[in-house]
Amino acid sequence: MQCSTLGIGLAGVGTVGSGVILALRRNGELIRDRTGGTVEMTVTKALVRDPAKPRAVSLPDETLTTDWHELVEDPAVDIVVELIGGTTDAFDIVAAALRAKKPVVTGNKALLAERGIELFALSREFDTPVHFEAAVAGGIPIIKTVQESFIGNRIHSMSGIINGTSNYILERMTTAGLDFETALAEAQQLGYAEADPALDVNGWDAAHKAILLATLAYGFPIDPEKVHVAGIECVRPIDIDFAKRLGYVVKLLAVVREHPDGSVELRVQPSFIAKSHILASVNGVFNAVAVHGDAAGESLFYGRGAGQDPTASSVVADLVEAARSLRQATGHRGFLPYREGGRLMPIEETETAYYVRFDVTDRPGVIAEIAAALAGAGIGISGTHSPVNPETPDAEFVDMVFLLHTCSFGRLQQTLSEIEQLDCVNSTPVVFRIEKL
């Protein structure tokens, strides 16, 4: 199937917007292939504040506009991507796009948490979708999970670390003993915190995301003004130390939970969580959401919660969804072969380090013989050990394990088959991989 290219109107060419352009350039062909040729997309219009400003990702001059009406109304724009942030112009852009029956992709959690009800009503009225995977937890597909994968689940609870900036600051306070101000300054220097970090550190960025998740899971609008939010500005080294001593770590946690009476608890605040819980290991700018559904049980979704490429990953996935709905190409979702001559690597070529256990007859020279065979094949040994059973210290048949440096599996197999011929080796050696993950 061949189709004409869909035009994207990109409102906002900042960090994420540039990431979207780059991702489409890098992987546009792959997307076309994976969708059986139904989805090709290109940025046909881009809303910027200053067209003259030099930018990392170049776009043709005629693509740029400073007037959002021009972007939404352009007949060459089929899908509108809103990445300008804020809740005023962004609202007008999304609303106008929906009225024009142009699907919208947005990463604007504040807009949806504050004014989503109005926009989703427009979406229904004009039967035009609003996609917003990028609004919560960057590259983690948590919106799709709650909306689609867990649609048959009553959601008991969702607990998440969903603000990377706060999480980075708390981790630095924990591991480097920094105070809040120093850790924040460091995060800003590294580009993990905005020049105005207020929404990140005061908890509201996480709260907007939690509100979105809760509305999807529980089906009623939640007024942000009624949500209790506390940020991490009040966290001090003494709190971190005290938590540590008790076996906790301090995290900015968003908690959403349905109670037996049907009421929904939603709160964001610094929290002590047990060091042994999997959420406690979510460090740096990573995000994670633990979801407990009545059928799926406990699940956890972990990944990069912000940044150019991860957020662009979610925007692009939404763009493909939007494109598919425009193309009515929603039927076949099975495996679609798109790569001719794809090559499965023969197992002999794969390379890792190895653990090998030999069953040997214990006599002087055994290690030397095996080691010599490995050396002859150029396979390095990082360790060897023959555990002595205290009950049978003079056993004739013993296990002998070798840790081997990285080499091809083919070379290993070849060498092991030679070693297997040695008198002292009684059976086929057992091989495990040592994985670098």
Place this chain on the structure above:
Amino acid sequence: MQCSTLGIGLAGVGTVGSGVILALRRNGELIRDRTGGTVEMTVTKALVRDPAKPRAVSLPDETLTTDWHELVEDPAVDIVVELIGGTTDAFDIVAAALRAKKPVVTGNKALLAERGIELFALSREFDTPVHFEAAVAGGIPIIKTVQESFIGNRIHSMSGIINGTSNYILERMTTAGLDFETALAEAQQLGYAEADPALDVNGWDAAHKAILLATLAYGFPIDPEKVHVAGIECVRPIDIDFAKRLGYVVKLLAVVREHPDGSVELRVQPSFIAKSHILASVNGVFNAVAVHGDAAGESLFYGRGAGQDPTASSVVADLVEAARSLRQATGHRGFLPYREGGRLMPIEETETAYYVRFDVTDRPGVIAEIAAALAGAGIGISGTHSPVNPETPDAEFVDMVFLLHTCSFGRLQQTLSEIEQLDCVNSTPVVFRIEKL
């Protein structure tokens, strides 16, 4: 929007099939609400071996059949769910359903890994979808993630613990020092392993799943006969011990990785992985897949990899997808309000334990005064501490922290506002939650 109910033909009413019936009964109304009334489903035909056999989940007699043709051809069947397993009858059922243009939902990884190419070709030919989220990692939406959420990503690698039986056995060998045979027998007793556990412990169940993931990620069919698979039958306590001593754990790992030359590595084998890696903490019957995409970066998806309810969760999600495509109801995917009078719990009613830090003027009686106020409100104290700064041991203003037992936030706030009035308390106390996750 109101629609007639869609009929499901359920081939196989075993563990998962019963789970699907139960999930639809339990949450059918929720699904209808969440889809704006577009999706109502009921089982109209069920394929069983012996209609007379008593079963946990009752179905009307006229619904039961022993002839799959009857199920597929029944005009009251709109969607066919294949859960009988195997690659012969299951193939015929899926193929016949597709030819009849009835969407298929299956959890049969062996069928798709062995004969998926034929079935997906039929799916394209008859423009009818095959959904198979339940085929890989039970309740974890990894198929949707790879196919949809990461569609704009080049997938660098996928590493997974995707056979719960093996993982349970390895964990028991690790934590309880059992040998393989004993741990397997235990898993069978608990229902975690089939009477014939061959496919689980020999690695092929995991391999089938890895093959499915790899074909989706890389776009070419992979011949199972060319895949190198080793199971956990060869793992012995000595290997587990040795791994432990070196800071590793032994896991049955499926590794899929694309190399710079485009060739794809795919293997399943017992592996040493570093104890500190997040996959090392995946225990029991849980599954996890770490996915590395070029845009999304490192991600991890964790959850229940098997069992009645988690697998049914994925089948039901696929059923909703299939139903939506039949209903052409793919437009609006934003938030849909479906619960009138939903109630956000006032923050005062929420309950946790707390950490509270007071800024106090250090004089005799401070702890007593604060403790008395807490006691008066019936709030229990589990600990208190006032860290002394060695440089200023006689400081006038000090921090004093209290750990408090679970109580409502309203009661805490009320009590803290009283405490704030005490002469010795210099500012508003700082409160963190202590979360039970």
